[in-house]
Amino acid sequence: MRAAVYHGARDIRIETVAVPVPRNGEALIAVRRNGLCGTDATEWTHGPVMVPLAERHRASGHLGPMIPGHEFVGEVVEVRGDVPLRTGQVVAAGAGVWCGACDRCEQGRTNLCRSYYTLGLNAHGGLAEFVAAPARMLHPVPDGLALDHAGMAQPLAVGLHAARRAGVCDGDTVVVIGAGAIGTFVLAGLQHLYTANVTVIDLPGPKLERARKLGAAHTLSADDDVVTAVLQATGGWGADVVIEASGAPGQFANALAMVAAGGQVLAVGLPKQKPSVDLQAMTLREITVTSTVAHVCDEDLTPALEILAGGTLGDLLLDSVIPMDALVKSGLRRLAEGSVDGKVLVDPTARG
The missing domain is CATH 3.90.180.10 (Medium-chain alcohol dehydrogenases, catalytic domain)
Incomplete structure (x- = not known):
């Protein structure tokens, strides 16, 4: 063969x-x-x-x-x-x-x-x-x-498993960073499993258009100050769950900055360089960080x-x-x- x-x-x-x-x-x-x-x-x-x-x-x-x-x-x-x-x-x-x-x-x-x-x-x-x-x-x-x-x-199936691992509840405010293939599969998993208000972040263009077609309630351009935008949209509180699915530099730090106190961050994307983590801010706001594989x-x-x-x-x-x-x-x-x-x-x- x-x-x-x-x-x-x-x-x-x-x-x-x-x-x-x-x-x-x-x-x-x-x-x-x-x-x-x-x-x-x-x-x-x-x-x-x-x-x-x-x-x-x-x-x-x-x-x-x-x-x-x-x-x-x-x-x-x-x-x-x-x-x-x-x-x-x-x-x-x-x-x-x-x-x-x-x-x-x-x-x-x-x-x-x-x-x-x-x-x-x-x-x-x-x-x-x-x-x-x-x-x-x-x-x-x-x-x-x-x-x-x-x-x-x-x-x-990987996206579905990630969505299950994220700890989302019906009615939650959820942010997905990254609308490439894996981010899109995670979005599809969220839409299948939960009734949540989902915002997707990526560069302007076809990826965000696809996210809207698949049910994302909101989209944000990664060129903008996305942390401020998410905080403003949630009354300064932050999102209940943030899923980092891009692996792009600085995005895991953004995920930690835009999640609410007591919220959850799910790591999906694999960065090429090890990200720095603000453990003090994460600990004082009791943020749960979860990962997912396969x-x-x-x-x-x-x-x-x-x-x-x-x-x-x-x-x-x-x-x-x-x-x-x-x-x-x-x-x-x-x-x-x-x-x-x-x-x-x-x-x-x-x-x-």
């Missing part, structure tokens, strides 16, 4: 490799779409960061060149063992692999499993014609949901598919669908340059 193989920074090659053989409890998937995200771009430009290229991964056991791709959807072509899947079924993958037996799994926090690893980051993933994946991470795609939209299910597959993936099937999110977020041969030029390079506003999907079956 044809696959994209990661060999190091700025070194991804389209190669012919063996079709994977599924193990017991796994399914072989003919990949139809694989989404690209900022993590993929970071591995390509500055990696390896999470790819076990030089040292064997403690949970997956993988070592060496690896097929990336952790946002994939495809058709079941083979199953091994007693699994609730059938050949021909179209499924979306959660990508994260959990053991189901450790203390974190028993707590329902499978994304923090002590043996957790991710297909496409720590083991072979979906940027290939075929991928083998544990059946329990594969959820059926609803009838009528386009592949171009189903390919966004995994990152939307998603809980059994809790978040099916609702993500339902949101995509029932709304306009997929149309609003889709940037393009490209063949695997264009992975670097039309995908990873554009992501690294910051010239992608939505999601780029790869179709491994297309040539070009």
Whole structure:
């Protein structure tokens, strides 16, 4: 089969490799779409960061060149063992692999499993014609949901998990900093789970227009004094919850400055440089700071598919669908340059 193989920074090659053989409890998937995200771009430009290229991964056991791709959807072509899947079924993958037996799994926090690893980051993933994946991470795609939209299910599940982690209550005033792909997925999660007054902050243009279409009550330009604007809009009190989803310099400090006393700040975006934190101001106002990572597959993936099937999110977020041969030029390079506003999907079956 044809696959994209990661060999190091700025070194991804389209190669012919063996079709994977599924193990017991796994399914072989003919990949139809694989989404690209900022993590993929970071591995390509500055990696390896999470790819076990030089040292064997403690949970997956993988070592060496690896097929990336952790946002994939495809058709079941083979199953091994007693699994609730059938050949021909179209499924979306959660990508994260959990053991189901450790203390974190028993707590329902499978994304923090002590043996957790991710297909496409720590083991072979979906940027290939075929991928083998544990059946329990594969959820059926609803009838009528386009592949171009189903390919966004995994990152939307991440957004849903982030929205759950934020501690929002119905009626809260919420600020989301960053309206890129992940910020948009978090906004969609908030709209699905809660009735809240949401303000989205980003640079003027298509991202803020999309946020308004997805239900943001207000938008603010990141070029303005956003802290003052939020404080004025809340009578000087501040927002109940602030979600920092940009990772841009200075935005975590802004989040702490615009949240109300006793409020919550959720860290989603990953800054390139470690931010300084005003612990005195944070402590004296009893602010709770929470973080989030990945998603809980059994809790978040099916609702993500339902949101995509029932709304306009997929149309609003889709940037393009490209063949695997264009992975670097039309995908990873554009992501690294910051010239992608939505999601780029790869179709491994297309040539070009």
